[in-house]
Amino acid sequence: MNLSKFFKNAFLVMLACLVLSACATKKVQNQMQGDVYTGTETVEYLASGVPDRVFFATNESVLTTASRDTLRKQAEWLRKNSKINVVLEGHADERGTREYNLALGERRANAAKDYLMTYGISANRISVISYGKERPVDSGSNPLAWSKNRRSVTVKAN
């Protein structure tokens, strides 16, 4: 192998590495907007086309456009299934103190509850529980894992 060929090969290998790492970065970016999770990996469905959860930014309980869209679908599903009651489970990521996170989870679940109520779902069909940081869905210690854990999950209660 002559020297120029060696460099050429080395260059190709480096190029391949760059392309691969770019793909990896892009994949993470595709699942997060700002630090709000937008992927579907952890999402379950209450019915076809009705996702069960919404995600939040760090320390926030504001509903994103995507979250409001999800909750409108849930409201519609609840209107059609008037005998079903739900529990909204609010969660926080692990990067906060335990007690504050309990309050934050409660605030997040109530943000979701308020939105369902504005779409006509009666408060007595919705109960709320906060788990703070106690029940992560992703046990990793990285920004993507934390974004999946900052969530309010709608669960059938009956």
Add this chain to the structure above:
Amino acid sequence: MRNLIIIIAFNFLFLKPVYSLIEVDITRGNLDPLPIAVSPLHVDIKSEEFKDLRIKDLGENISKIIERNFRSTGLFNPLKKDAFVQKPDIAHLKPRFEDWRLIKAQALVTGKLLVKDEKLKVEFRLWDLTAAKEMTALAFTTTPSNWRRVAHIISDKIYERLTGEEGYFDTRIIYVAESGPKNQRVKKLAIMDQDGYNTKYLTLGNELVLTPRFNPTNQMVTYMSYFRNMPRVYLLDIETGTQEVVGNFPGMTFAPRFSPDGKKIIMSFAMDGNSDIYTMDLENRIVERITNHPSIDTSPSYSPDGKFICFNSDRSGYQQIYIMRKDGTKVKRISFGKGLYGTPVWSPRGDLIAFTKLHKGKFYIGVMRTDGTGERLLTENYYQEAPSWSPNGRVLIFYRETKTDSEGKGFSAKLWSIDLTGYNERMVKTESDASDPSWSSLLSN
């Protein structure tokens, strides 16, 4: 009994006013711990058997506990026993001071014990080797199964005599014992002696339990439980095992703590997305609302005189530390450094507030004065929080969690302690993973 009175009287009359040459300087991190020799307690040959206790080794074992307690303070350097120059019984009568000084000891602890009629009689003496004097002496009687507590009480008395501060060895830690994977942790209430022995589990792990805290005046505990999926504050009597829900709140109650007189519980109540601070009087069951603000108000902690409350609120937009009067008036923010502040807890001495701080992805345990000045960060780590003071306000215990890999592996939670000065950081041994520690008052008080 007559002996005991004589010893105490002697101590009272002659020793207290004498300021010895050996005083341990505790105002700064002690880089030069005091060399101390703890002689095994002499076991009286008239001692009788008691259950499965190894009476022959009892004197040695008590001295080892005292040594471990002293070493854990960072203020003392217990010397190796193989260099000891006198037999325990002879040293206890009167040490040859010059011989003990040869092994570079500055203080010497001697003692003897007798197990008879199902009673353990112990006496000990603390000697100042430099001044060639007895500094303190005490005798007491208890049941032999209390032998570990005997060692802790002796440790406290010596610590008090040498540092001028109250000891903290005859105390217990209540905490949450953890097991299982990170996304499905099983949590049980557990209690142990301050040195990690005598662990007992108070719940079975069927429901999530969090943040146990001791009543500073007795052996009651308040904690949060998800029993029947209703997250509420509970009150538990650890002697009888009886427990009850605190108050009748239509939603989650959390972050409980006792008032300094032990008569009230202060906690957060969350309703419709808003958490505020409430108290409940344990005698008349009257509930009072202390804060009324649309932000999150949590982690309340009383000042030792009961007149003020420090707490955590995000009313400025982010978690900060505030203080207010006990009735909720005169709310004032005291944390102004960079980052977020949580879990404020008032020192039993009254002059400091310990806290958790989050800044640039790191967690710190720190202290500040009650007006927010003089902030000092004691330790930095990936994740740690929830400091609790030793009853003398000297040491903080908290918990620390490790970072996991992308598969969520490598998680652990452990208890750690650190001296107020920021020195002497050490892991506190627990049988399992552990979090949310709370330190009891002195049991012997």
